[in-house]
Amino acid sequence: MWHLPPSNLQKWRICQSRMVLDNPWCRVRQDAVQLPDGTLIDDYFVNVRPEIVMVLAVTPQQEIIFVRQYRHGVQEILLELPAGNFFPDQESPTAAIRRELEEETGYQIASLLNLECIYDNPVKDQSRLHLFLAPDVTPTGKKAWDVTEEIEVVLMPIAVVREQIFSGQIRVAGSLAALLLGLEKMAQLNGDK
Incomplete structure (x- = not known):
């Protein structure tokens, strides 16, 4: 090594x-x-920003849950993994991602694996991005969007995710990092080489 x-x-x-x-x-x-x-x-x-949680959430049908929404900073509608802010002195990363996934998508997490904690933009931000894998999520139908959120939930078969990355459909850095780590972790769990 x-x-x-x-x-x-x-x-x-x-x-x-x-x-x-x-x-x-x-x-x-x-x-x-x-x-x-x-x-x-x-x-x-x-x-000086709050910390961020993000999850690669997978349905029993082997679909990854994405959210599509308008992002005013770049003034574009983007496809990304569910994520949100949290304050570590008020909530744990695992509690935050469970809350965020249900609020944004109406899905709940059965089990959760920690993938990594990375820096979002270490040049000018102090924020950390906590990445998780939820290999078995189920719908609850309970969404609770903020006033600035209008979200489309997109279920994407795992088999087409790489194609969507390389065609430029998935372009948010945190989502790309979570997909890289999460798909590798899923392959390890499934015994793939």
Whole structure:
């Protein structure tokens, strides 16, 4: 097994930090930092966001549950895996993803596997993305959308997911990461090579 060599990189030193935008929906912190070579940067901005949960949810018919919705940041309608924000001091990642899947899609999780915790955008965000696999979900019919949500639930056969990725139908980074990890985990569980 190949091992990553040790790093000689050093962290930046935070000299000063202040919140420049503190709204419940958008928080931005301005850091004054000193780089390892001594360079001072007084205006490095960081988005302070809640953490995110995302799930690769699979029905007994071997379909993956996707949600299609308008995303105003890029002003496009996108296909992605069910996901949502949560605050770790108020809710666990597993409780958050169970809640989010039912709210967005009307499906409930029977069993849940932790895939990985990754960084969403480590250049300017501190948010982490908790990825899960739910290999056996069932419909409850109970949806509870937020005022900004209008969601179409799309059930996609597992056999066509790779085709949809490579044709550009699935283009959201977190969804691609969850699919990569989740499909590999499913293959391992099924004894596939």
